[in-house]
Amino acid sequence: MTSVVVKDVSLSFGAYDVLKQLNLDVPEGEFLVLLGPSGCGKSTLLNCIAGLLDVSDGQIFIKGKNVTWEEPKDRGIGMVFQSYALYPQMTVEGNLSFGLKTAGMARDEISTRVARASEILQIEPLLKRKPAALSGGQRQRVAIGRALVRDVDVFLFDEPLSNLDAKLRSELRVEIKRLHQKLANTMIYVTHDQIEAMTLADRIAVMKGGVIQQLDAPQVIYNKPVNRFVAGFLGSPGMNFLDGEVEGGAVPAFGIAGTKIPLDRYGFDHVAAPGKAVLGIRPEHVALGDAASTMPFSAEIGVELVEPMGSDTLVWTKLGGQSFAFRVEAERHISRGDRLCIGFDPARASLFDGQSGKRI
Amino acid sequence: MVEQVFRAVPDMAAVAPATSRASGLVGPSGPRPRRTFSRRNIFIYGTLFVVAIYYLLPLYVMVVTSLKGMPEIRLGNIFSPPVEITFEPWVKAWSTACTGLNCDGLSRGFWNSVRITVPSVFLSIAIASVNGYALANWRFKGAEIFFTVLVVGAFIPYQVMLYPVVIVLREIGLYGSLWGLVLVHTIFGMPILTLLFRNYFASLPEELFKAARVDGAGFWTIYLRIMLPMSLPIFVVAVILQVTGIWNDFLFGVVYTKPDTYPMTVQLNNIVNAVQGVKEYNVNMAATLLTGLVPLVIYFVSGKLFVRGIAAGAVKG
Amino acid sequence: MTPMHAGRPFRLFRNLNAKIASIPMILTALVIFVGGTAWTVFYSFTNSKLLPRASFVGFDQYERLWATPRWLVAVENLAIYGVCTLVFSLVIGFLLAALMDQKIRFENTFRTIFLYPFALSFIVTGLAWQWILNPNFGIQQVVRNLGWESFTFDPLYNADIVIYGILIAGLWQGTGLIMCLMLAGLRGIDGDIWKAARVDGIPTWKTYVFIVIPMMRPVLVTTLVIIASGIVKVYDLVVAQTSGGPGIASEVPAKYVYNYMFLAQNLGQGFAASTMMLLSVVIVVVPWAYLEFGGKRRHG
Numbered sequence: 001m002t003s004v005v006v007k008d009v010s011l012s013f014g015a016y017d018v019l020k021q022l023n024l025d026v027p028e029g030e031f032l033v034l035l036g037p038s039g040c041g042k043s044t045l046l047n048c049i050a051g052l053l054d055v056s057d058g059q060i061f062i063k064g065k066n067v068t069w070e071e072p073k074d075r076g077i078g079m080v081f082q083s084y085a086l087y088p089q090m091t092v093e094g095n096l097s098f099g100l101k102t103a104g105m106a107r108d109e110i111s112t113r114v115a116r117a118s119e120i121l122q123i124e125p126l127l128k129r130k131p132a133a134l135s136g137g138q139r140q141r142v143a144i145g146r147a148l149v150r151d152v153d154v155f156l157f158d159e160p161l162s163n164l165d166a167k168l169r170s171e172l173r174v175e176i177k178r179l180h181q182k183l184a185n186t187m188i189y190v191t192h193d194q195i196e197a198m199t200l201a202d203r204i205a206v207m208k209g210g211v212i213q214q215l216d217a218p219q220v221i222y223n224k225p226v227n228r229f230v231a232g233f234l235g236s237p238g239m240n241f242l243d244g245e246v247e248g249g250a251v252p253a254f255g256i257a258g259t260k261i262p263l264d265r266y267g268f269d270h271v272a273a274p275g276k277a278v279l280g281i282r283p284e285h286v287a288l289g290d291a292a293s294t295m296p297f298s299a300e301i302g303v304e305l306v307e308p309m310g311s312d313t314l315v316w317t318k319l320g321g322q323s324f325a326f327r328v329e330a331e332r333h334i335s336r337g338d339r340l341c342i343g344f345d346p347a348r349a350s351l352f353d354g355q356s357g358k359r360i
Numbered sequence: 361m362v363e364q365v366f367r368a369v370p371d372m373a374a375v376a377p378a379t380s381r382a383s384g385l386v387g388p389s390g391p392r393p394r395r396t397f398s399r400r401n402i403f404i405y406g407t408l409f410v411v412a413i414y415y416l417l418p419l420y421v422m423v424v425t426s427l428k429g430m431p432e433i434r435l436g437n438i439f440s441p442p443v444e445i446t447f448e449p450w451v452k453a454w455s456t457a458c459t460g461l462n463c464d465g466l467s468r469g470f471w472n473s474v475r476i477t478v479p480s481v482f483l484s485i486a487i488a489s490v491n492g493y494a495l496a497n498w499r500f501k502g503a504e505i506f507f508t509v510l511v512v513g514a515f516i517p518y519q520v521m522l523y524p525v526v527i528v529l530r531e532i533g534l535y536g537s538l539w540g541l542v543l544v545h546t547i548f549g550m551p552i553l554t555l556l557f558r559n560y561f562a563s564l565p566e567e568l569f570k571a572a573r574v575d576g577a578g579f580w581t582i583y584l585r586i587m588l589p590m591s592l593p594i595f596v597v598a599v600i601l602q603v604t605g606i607w608n609d610f611l612f613g614v615v616y617t618k619p620d621t622y623p624m625t626v627q628l629n630n631i632v633n634a635v636q637g638v639k640e641y642n643v644n645m646a647a648t649l650l651t652g653l654v655p656l657v658i659y660f661v662s663g664k665l666f667v668r669g670i671a672a673g674a675v676k677g
Numbered sequence: 678m679t680p681m682h683a684g685r686p687f688r689l690f691r692n693l694n695a696k697i698a699s700i701p702m703i704l705t706a707l708v709i710f711v712g713g714t715a716w717t718v719f720y721s722f723t724n725s726k727l728l729p730r731a732s733f734v735g736f737d738q739y740e741r742l743w744a745t746p747r748w749l750v751a752v753e754n755l756a757i758y759g760v761c762t763l764v765f766s767l768v769i770g771f772l773l774a775a776l777m778d779q780k781i782r783f784e785n786t787f788r789t790i791f792l793y794p795f796a797l798s799f800i801v802t803g804l805a806w807q808w809i810l811n812p813n814f815g816i817q818q819v820v821r822n823l824g825w826e827s828f829t830f831d832p833l834y835n836a837d838i839v840i841y842g843i844l845i846a847g848l849w850q851g852t853g854l855i856m857c858l859m860l861a862g863l864r865g866i867d868g869d870i871w872k873a874a875r876v877d878g879i880p881t882w883k884t885y886v887f888i889v890i891p892m893m894r895p896v897l898v899t900t901l902v903i904i905a906s907g908i909v910k911v912y913d914l915v916v917a918q919t920s921g922g923p924g925i926a927s928e929v930p931a932k933y934v935y936n937y938m939f940l941a942q943n944l945g946q947g948f949a950a951s952t953m954m955l956l957s958v959v960i961v962v963v964p965w966a967y968l969e970f971g972g973k974r975r976h977g
Contacts, residue, residue: 072576500692610912
């Protein structure tokens with residue numbers, strides 16, 4: 001059963017279209033991540049689902065009910081915000097119970113729910129404190145608790161971890177994932193952080209310019225991006241892009257400055273017409289040394305720059321005259337000026353049309 | 361557009377804490393030649409001191425004059441302290457000084473001013489704060505247009521609108537009454553107060569408002585339970601601004617009230633500038649000080665917040 | 678799932694509470710500010726006397742206005758008062774602020790002293806200075822008692838200089854605020870600018886004139902608007918200090934309007950005079966608004 005359905009939703013502020021005819025189906029219990037750069041409309045979409053922004057056109061359904069013009073409170077949603085948005089003058093308990101009190105719920109029921117939520121999130125010792133006396137991580141936990149007590153079907157997260165430092169962020173990330181496994185609610189999660197997206201999502205919707213570019217499982221998005229934007233947005237260090245040309249013939253190949261990369265193993269989406277194209281290879285898909293010679297494509301290159309990252313090392317070089325980076329284990333000693341043999345399997349690469357940027 | 365003008369206003373808070381800028385630079389390791397009486401310092405403090413005397417002089421003169429008897433005033437010098445201190449001028453100014461017809465002193469004007477100021481402050485702030493909240497958080501089509509008209513209207517000289525307001529007040533039967541003046545103060549206080557509150561509420565995190573809506577709170581619940589408790593400082597600023605502004609008003613008082621309901625400033629002017637009778641300068645100065653007392657007390661008590669309040673109110677003219 | 682079309686709700690009732698809360702603002706903006714102004718301008722073309730009457734006389738009221746010596750004196754006074762207030766309060770305000778910005782001790786005390794007059798009404802200010810400038814008891818008499826028998830300082834009783842007597846009181850009341858605004862402006866400037874100027878060996882006065890003051894443009898604009906909007910409205914100060922005297926020597930436009938509307942029962946003249954005041958504000962504000970916001974996009 002679908003939990004949240006977004007149907008042909010458009011939103012414009014004056015002449016500026018933030019969302020364009022957007023469609024989205026979220027099955028019950030799914031963890032969906034809306035991923036994209038700032039200004040892509042991901043937060044706007046979430047606010048529309050929550051009912052905090054009125055759509056210009058289209059409809060929104062939650063649990064089969066058309067909620068397009070419902071008040072946020074009547075949509076069966078709970079929401080967690082980037083800035084926590086805790087009511088500063090109320091205690092943690094007050095924050096958790098405010099919505100329930102507003103709805104006129106009985107006292108016993110309120111305390112049962114608050115107790116249950118605070119137990120799940122382990123914030124019982126904090127109940128009497130004010131938000132100012134909490135750390136960032138504790139505050140975000142309370143904010144999640146506020147959504148939890150509402151006992152709703154759909155959780156909406158608006159960049160909930162962006163205000164936290166790196167260490168806390170990864171801790172809470174695990175906690176949110178655990179929470180999802182435990183509650184099995186539908187969760188829609190907005191972020192610009194690809195690691196959060198990859199680790200948390202059942203499916204990721206990559207957005208740009210008010211349009212969903214690709215909606216699929218994280219691995220598919222990572223390995224088979226539908227266009228150059230999605231390919232470049234995911235992955236750190238980023239994918240290498242080589243400008244060149246697809247050459248027809250018995251064995252299709254990709255040519256850059258005299259070098260030919262055979263494409264017979266590449267899984268074409270459709271038959272490629274010869275012409276300008278971009279070949280994308282992730283730095284970790286590049287092999288080195290002996291392993292390289294077994295690859296369908298290999299070449300000898302000169303090392304230009306070495307970036308040790310601790311867990312591994314990024315090596316910068318030139319391939320066909322274009323900047324190219326690859327990853328090697330940290331134990332490997334490579335220094336500037338070394339000449340090495342590298343290779344990769346074009347089957348793991350992505351080929352994009354030079355004009356439209358779409359996957360070929 | 362006009363709001364850009366007011367943008368410097370919140371900066372006023374920066375005036376208060378002094379000398380933090382270069383504090384990282386001081387802290388010489390060795391004994392450093394201290395020249396407290398350098399020419400530069402003498403110049404700075406000398407100038408400031410002389411200017412301070414110029415600013416304090418009128419207050420001093422008013423106080424000493426109000427404590428002298430009339431014979432001493434006629435003989436002496438306005439700057440000399442009173443030989444014989446008397447509080448009689450104060451008593452007279454408060455309870456028996458004459459304004460044309462009646463001789464019950466400034467006390468009546470004082471109570472009129474209280475009866476005008478208290479409801480005006482309450483009403484104007486209540487209306488403007490709710491309105492500013494609606495503008496900041498519940499935007500609807502056309503709201504900004506009316507708001508722009510309102511703020512631009514703050515630049516129109518009051519003289520242009522004096523008579524139309526007379527007509528409006530007469531139509532609703534409030535012309536000449538205290539409540540009519542309360543309404544006038546509410547109307548003309550609206551641009552600056554609405555701007556003040558709108559900008560303040562807009563500066564609060566928007567997500568807080570969104571969270572409250574998801575929690576099911578409506579327009580009034582969010583205002584009363586979330587926004588009000590977070591906004592005490594701005595309410596204090598608004599109260600200071602309105603109390604001093606309304607207490608010090610003369611033009612509206614003289615136009616929209618009758619002698620019975622004149623506020624203190626109008627009555628003061630009538631006492632001091634009365635044509636008939638012998639001029640009693642000591643009583644006049646006592647009356648003047650009495651009238652200035654309320655804003656002065658507010659000023660000295662509220663300090664930093666006052667600076668913000670009047671800076672916002674200065675725009676009102 | 679059945680796509681039941683919950684239709685868009687009726688627009689007027691969406692967000693109803695916010696609209697109700699805005700009714701006072703909308704009424705004020707439309708009825709008082711727009712309506713009232715239009716009404717006054719409209720009736721300034723009539724020969725209304727005791728009561729407004731819609732019998733049109735074209736520009737007669739304006740011709741009469743500009744032929745009335747009392748109005749001419751009022752305009753001249755306002756011009757002198759305005760220019761002097763602008764120049765003196767900016768200069769004095771800035772110099773005081775610059776002195777206050779020298780990391781001095783007792784800054785709070787000095788600021789409290791410079792600013793307290795601003796808490797007082799113009800009526801109180803005017804009456805206080807009326808007393809100090811009283812020739813029989815005030816400064817003039819004190820100096821004469823010291824031996825300078827021929828010393829004369831009686832601005833409030835000398836038609837030629839009475840407006841300067843009012844100016845003294847006005848500056849006393851208002852410069853404290855200007856000082857505060859300027860000080861806020863100075864404090865708002867990045868401290869690194871001063872360090873950079875010191876490293877470059879630029880003398881202090883040069884740093885002020887060529888670097889700091891140009892950087893204070895936004896504050897200066899604000900200050901200018903505040904001063905200017907105060908000047909046009911000057912009324913209570915004159916009433917308290919001189920009642921427009923001696924004779925009509927210290928008349929100002931705002932007082933002229935009040936006299937004709939409420940005392941002389943010549944509404945038409947009052948309307949024409951207040952429309953002229955409006956015009957003067959428009960002449961000041963519109964070019965400024967154009968310079969400041971023209972071409973630039975508004976953003977909320």
